[in-house]
Amino acid sequence: METEALRLFVEVTRRGSFAAVARDRRIDPSLVSRAVASLEHDLGVRLLQRTTRRLALTEAGERYLGRIEPLVDELDRAREAVLVLSTGPIGTLRLTASVAFGQRCLVPLLPQLRSSFPQLRLELLLTDAKLDLVGERIDLAIRLGPAVPGDGVRVKWFDTHYRVCASPAYLQRAHSLRDPAELPAHRCLLFALPEFRSQWRFRDAEGIVSEVPVDGDIVISNALALRECTLAGMGPALLAHWLIDEDIAQGRLVDLFPAYRASATDFETAAWLIYPSWTFLPYKVRVVVDFLKQYLAELQPRLE
Incomplete structure (x- = not known):
């Protein structure tokens, strides 16, 4: 019984599809199907129930998976432990983040990441959808928010916050805008999440919180596009500091308040590094997490 057949069986159960595993490995789906069928033939039992819509483990399949999955992971650990001695981190690392955050904060790091780990293949999935880490084989996710629900190991990367900003051109022709209470008189640029498009919250130096209703005729689902409209003088917007602090420093935007x-x-938000809660943390994930923490200092001028 070949270990590769065991590995394919484990991958099929994790991905829930022969076709998905074949795409991951860039092989024909029939090769994956035949490997699992051969495994079932050797064992003399059916491990998977196949229908046109889904795969499901049989009782025998569940028991078999429970025994071999730790063994397959241990074989991978053993192989990695030997190879990293001479090559450093190897394999493919699938990293996901939102489109705006990835473009602004991750893409500038790619040249140094490639130089530091030349044997590592990176798949950067920039999407505003919350991908399933296990189902989509995500090794590392970066997510933003006050707290990150769900399974997985969470490590805070850095604290985040927001600013209300506008372009100098907009301020030259706009009504007075020196206090958050004056925002209802302006057509704001709104992010397409429900909590962002109806009211904004403000906390002063004494900790007093006020809620200000906002409205506008431009609602956008992408933060990069929202920033572009703000730069174009179309109105004030609430944007993350990592996206617009450089614009403020260069005078392209003005921090209004x-x-x-x-x-x-919430006022307390952060960027979180998240990886599946496996007992085995691949070396490639560990070194990239360390890399991101190390290069946080380079991003710091935009993150404070």
């Missing part, structure tokens, strides 16, 4: 902390939800 620097004496306040602004938010649409």
Whole structure:
């Protein structure tokens, strides 16, 4: 019985599809199906129930998976432990983040990441959808928010916060905008999440929180596009500091209320590094997490 057949069986149960495993490995789906069928023939039992819509483990399959999955992981650990001595981290690392965050904060790090780990293949999945880490074989996810629900190991990367900003051109022709209470008189640029498009929250130096209703005729689901509209002078917007602090420093945007902390939800938010809660943390994930922590210092001017 070949270990590769065992590995394919484990991958099929994790992905729930022969076709998905074949795509991951860039092989024909029939090769995956035949490997699992051969495994079932050797054992003399059916491990998977196949229908046109889904795969399901049989009782025998569940018991067999419970025994061999730790063994397959241990074989991978043993192989990795030997190879990293001479090559460093190897294999493919699938990293996901939101489109705006990835473009602004991750893409600038890719040249150094490639230089540091030349044997590592990176698949960067930039999407605003919350991908299933196990189902989509995600090794590492970066997510933003006050707290990150769900399974997985969470490590805070850095604290985040928001600013209400506008372009100098907009401020030259706009009504007075020196206090958050004046925002209802302006057509704001709104992010397409429900909590962002109806009211913004402000906390002053004494900790007093006020909620200000906002409205506008431009609602956008992408933060990069929202920033572009703000730069174009179309109105004030509530944007994450990592996205617009460089614009503020260069005078392209103005922080309208620097004496306040602004938010649409919670004031305490962060960027989180998340990886599946496996007993085995691959070396490739560990070194990339360390890399991101190390290079946080380079991002710091935009993150404070």
